[in-house]
Amino acid sequence: MPIIALHYLISSSLYETVYINKNYFVKVGVLITFMLLISACSSVKVIEEQQELLPRVVANTELSCPQSNISRCSIDSPLKDLADELFSSTSNNLHSATILDVGEKSLIARIHLIRAARESIEVQTYIWANDEIGGLFAQELIAAAKRGVRVRIIGDQLYSGNDPANLAAVALLHENFQVKLYNPLQHKATLSTMDAVKSLFTDFSKLNHRMHNKVMVFDGRIGITGGRNIENAYYNWDEEYDFLDRDVLIVGSAAGDMQKSFNRYWDDPITVELDQLSDVREHLFDNNKQKTLPDLIFPDSKDFDEVILNATNNTYITKQFIETAHSVSDVLFLADRPQKPFIKDAEADLNTSKKLRQVIEDAKQSVLMQTPYFLISNSAYKLFSDLRENNPDIDFTVSTNSLASIDQYIIYALSFKRKKRNVKDLQFKIHELKPNPDDIEKMMPRYTKLAKHSNPDERRSEFDPEGDTEFDRYDTVAIDSVDGPRIGIHSKSLVIDNEISVIGSHNFDPRGVGLNTEVTLTIRDKAFAEELSKSIHQYIAPQNSWTIAKRQHVPILGFITETLETISRMLPVFDIWPFRYTSSFELRDGMQPVTMDDPNFYEHYESVGQFPGTSLSDEQLKTILVSGFGVVAEPLM
Numbered sequence: 140m141p142i143i144a145l146h147y148l149i150s151s152s153l154y155e156t157v158y159i160n161k162n163y164f165v166k167v168g169v170l171i172t173f174m175l176l177i178s179a180c181s182s183v184k185v186i187e188e189q190q191e192l193l194p195r196v197v198a199n200t201e202l203s204c205p206q207s208n209i210s211r212c213s214i215d216s217p218l219k220d221l222a223d224e225l226f227s228s229t230s231n232n233l234h235s236a237t238i239l240d241v242g243e244k245s246l247i248a249r250i251h252l253i254r255a256a257r258e259s260i261e262v263q264t265y266i267w268a269n270d271e272i273g274g275l276f277a278q279e280l281i282a283a284a285k286r287g288v289r290v291r292i293i294g295d296q297l298y299s300g301n302d303p304a305n306l307a308a309v310a311l312l313h314e315n316f317q318v319k320l321y322n323p324l325q326h327k328a329t330l331s332t333m334d335a336v337k338s339l340f341t342d343f344s345k346l347n348h349r350m351h352n353k354v355m356v357f358d359g360r361i362g363i364t365g366g367r368n369i370e371n372a373y374y375n376w377d378e379e380y381d382f383l384d385r386d387v388l389i390v391g392s393a394a395g396d397m398q399k400s401f402n403r404y405w406d407d408p409i410t411v412e413l414d415q416l417s418d419v420r421e422h423l424f425d426n427n428k429q430k431t432l433p434d435l436i437f438p439d440s441k442d443f444d445e446v447i448l449n450a451t452n453n454t455y456i457t458k459q460f461i462e463t464a465h466s467v468s469d470v471l472f473l474a475d476r477p478q479k480p481f482i483k484d485a486e487a488d489l490n491t492s493k494k495l496r497q498v499i500e501d502a503k504q505s506v507l508m509q510t511p512y513f514l515i516s517n518s519a520y521k522l523f524s525d526l527r528e529n530n531p532d533i534d535f536t537v538s539t540n541s542l543a544s545i546d547q548y549i550i551y552a553l554s555f556k557r558k559k560r561n562v563k564d565l566q567f568k569i570h571e572l573k574p575n576p577d578d579i580e581k582m583m584p585r586y587t588k589l590a591k592h593s594n595p596d597e598r599r600s601e602f603d604p605e606g607d608t609e610f611d612r613y614d615t616v617a618i619d620s621v622d623g624p625r626i627g628i629h630s631k632s633l634v635i636d637n638e639i640s641v642i643g644s645h646n647f648d649p650r651g652v653g654l655n656t657e658v659t660l661t662i663r664d665k666a667f668a669e670e671l672s673k674s675i676h677q678y679i680a681p682q683n684s685w686t687i688a689k690r691q692h693v694p695i696l697g698f699i700t701e702t703l704e705t706i707s708r709m710l711p712v713f714d715i716w717p718f719r720y721t722s723s724f725e726l727r728d729g730m731q732p733v734t735m736d737d738p739n740f741y742e743h744y745e746s747v748g749q750f751p752g753t754s755l756s757d758e759q760l761k762t763i764l765v766s767g768f769g770v771v772a773e774p775l776m
Contacts, residue, residue: 185481186408196414196423198314204286209257211287216255217457222360222390230468234391236662237464238642240630240674242375243446243585245367245386246272248460250450252357253279259289261401263354265644266298266368269305272376274437275446276369284316293404295350296320298368300328300416307422308432310413319410321350321477326411327418348480350404351655353386353644354397362394363387364472364660365642366629375585376441378592378624380546383572383582383678385509385630387642387660388460393472400474400658407477442588465670469663475656491645491659492652496522498635498661505534507634508647509675511627512550513539513569514557516649523565534568538678541571541685541723543752544627550648555749559720562687568735569687571723574625574752576683583626590623634672639663642671681726685751686744688735690722722746 204212225233239245253260253276260283267273284290300306300320306328309318324330324338324346338346355363365386371377373384404410413419423430449455475490476482499506499522506526515523526533545551561567579586633641643659645651662668678684724744726732733743 185478193415193420194424194427196310196429198311198316200314202285202287203282206287208287211257211283213257213286213288214251214254214451215453216251217453217461218252218361218388218390219255219358221461222358225391226360231392232468232470234389234393234467234470235461235464236390236467236470236664236667237388237460238667238670238674239363239365239386239388240383240582241584242367242373242381242384244459245363245384246374247446247450247455248388249276249355249363250279250446251456252355252361252363253283254450256283256288256357258358259356259398260291260358261354261356261398262290262292262369263350263352263401263404264293264299264369265295265349265351265353266370267292267294268298268368268370269301269438270371271438271441271443272371272374273369275440275443277435278437281312281316284313288315290316291401291405292318293321293350293401293410294318296323296328297330297349303328303416303418304422304432305435306413306416307419308435310419310423311432312435317412319405319412320416321404321410322348323411323416326416328413328416329418344480347654348478349655350477351644351651352400352404352474352658354401354474354658356394356398356401359395359398361388361390362397362472364389364397364644364658366631366644373629375583375589378589380625380627381583381589382546382627382629385632385642385674387662388464389470389472389660390464391470393470393660396472397474397658400472403474404477409478465664465667467662467664467667471661472658473661474658477656479656480654491643491657494659494661495633495641495645495647498633498639498641499523499526502526502533502635503530504636505536505634507534507536507672507675509538509628509630509632509678510647511540511545511629511631512547512554512646512648513537513561514550514554514648515561516652518652519647520560520565523567527565535565536568536570536679538570538572538628538675538684540628541573541752542750543574544572544625546627546629558687562689562721562735566736570679570684571687572626572628572678572684574627575623576626576678578677578680578683579623579626582677582683586623628678632671632675634668634675637672638665638668640668640671681732685723685725685747686735687721688724688740688744689720690746691741723748723751725751 221235225235237248239248260280262276262280267276280290280292294300300323306318309316320328322345324342325334327334330338335346353364353367363386366382366384367373367386372380372382375381414423422432471494473489473491473494476486479490496519506523523535527535539554540546540551542548542551542555558569562569576582583589631643631646633639633647635641640662641659642662643657645657645659651657723746724735724740725747727743727745730743733740737743
């Protein structure tokens with residue numbers, strides 16, 4: 140994700156229009172430099188204990204299910220039966236693991252498990268949006284709480300604490316329904332512009348530290364983790380922009396490790412209950428007397444009837460999530476500690492990034508990576524460089540976003556600067572997703588339905604100067620005319636040597652290493668790795684992605700251009716040489732795919748330019764400007 144403070148400062152003033160004024164790159168450069176200085180000078184005091192508790196709210200206690208009902212009126216579940224079987228086994232390491240590639244199926248699995256829960260549900264998320272998907276999850280979890288299930292939710296303050304009035308109503312819902320926010324700046328649920336500016340000056344490091352974890356745990360025995368937040372786009376319910384994402388449904392003791400991790404976050408003083416936040420309390424109390432608040436109103440549902448029908452159909456659940464599962468035993472769930480950047484002790488080395496480094500260091504044959512933002516740190520560059528030097532034949536392949544498909548063009552701009560290094564020096568085979576891949580209906584079965592309601596005007600313009608000026612999380616790009624919503628990769632996955640798989644929240648980028656907290660699930664199993672590899676290679680297929688390779692140069696001018704480009708790319712700023720080492724390539728009609736090192740590559744592929752699929756030159760120019768002048772911010776991305 141991009142620098143949080145940068146968004147707060149310039150989202151309203153610069154990003155609301157597609158036009159670039161002459162001061163654009165000057166403003167960006169000044170702001171980035173300014174924030175880096177603040178970051179270098181600021182320090183964060185570790186939060187060791189909670190503030191003294193203020194008077195608590197008294198929440199509803201009525202139950203919809205008789206207390207004598209030991210099942211809490213839950214639905215029957217073949218996944219619960221599977222958990223019973225695994226936990227009664229003599230082997231504590233036996234697990235069932237199912238890859239959840241399709242957004243709608245991932246939604247169905249979650250709704251089913253919420254309705255099947257009997258004791259507890261834990262939800263940890265970076266984003267909880269006030270949209271149809273957010274409303275559906277809220278209603279399902281509230282219903283579970285009223286059945287007698289203990290429901291606990293941790294959301295990151297930045298994208299989960301949007302409305303203190305609504306959160307006040309949430310605090311009163313039920314004693315079994317508890318919500319906390321992670322790292323609430325200014326001890327509030329929602330930051331005003333002045334709050335954000337104040338935090339920028341006084342608490343920049345804390346402002347830039349976010350909880351990126353995505354975990355759901357059911358009765359401590361079944362868990363789901365991966366890349367999906369709680370928002371329409373992650374479950375393919377958005378009519379303008381949707382993510383291709385990935386989770387894993389795990390049944391076994393690793394789910395208990397997820398629950399232990401959740402408990403650690405829940406008990407950490409950086410995580411604060413709603414009724415202790417000042418702006419929420421304004422809606423809860425009047426002269427220390429608890430108010431009576433109106434009931435919550437949720438967004439109207441969108442076509443959820445079929446989801447609910449499938450979620451309560453055990454034949455469907457068995458076919459989709461048990462018959463497709465893998466029986467695995469070598470499973471490791473890891474979560475970064477709360478307050479990760481601020482605590483330096485022996486445990487600081489026991490984190491997700493160190494584990495990722497270990498599995499990559501041990502690679503002998505291949506590293507297959509999928510990430511929305513291909514932006515590797517200097518230490519990661521050295522890691523891959525050493526691997527390449529020690530094993531010249533090792534295969535590095537990455538599936539990532541193009542400028543036309545990405546949700547954050549600033550990240551693409553910085554990755555764009557590093558393309559020559561990644562392609563020439565590291566010999567990465569890079570494949571960038573098209574915004575509307577040919578196989579989209581296989582990847583996203585709801586695509587045709589979404590296309591009927593999609594608004595072309597929304598897809599083709601970046602920001603509407605006459606529209607809402609509220610901060611927009613998606614730095615969307617203008618694209619050529621298409622029939623449906625724009626698509627982007629959000630999954631974070633690794634396959635090492637066709638045997639070790641990693642799925643989680645970590646983007647394999649500098650933010651995940653040093654700033655955000657992350658989670659990963661590592662599985663050593665060849666059959667599981669084969670399925671994950673097959674899924675990633677579907678994205679890589681030429682009908683779905685452009686291939687990044689060296690441009691064909693005129694022999695004499697090519698040498699001069701490449702030399703000047705090398706010098707320019709080495710500069711942290713003023714990298715303004717316009718000619719690039721790489722280009723995007725499309726497979727020619729009737730030709731077979733080959734790798735970029737094949738001597739006949741240029742006979743099979745044709746160059747389609749630096750930014751295929753985009754239609755506004757302003758967007759391309761901004762990408763080049765950020766690439767040239769914004770690389771000083773790369774460690775914070």
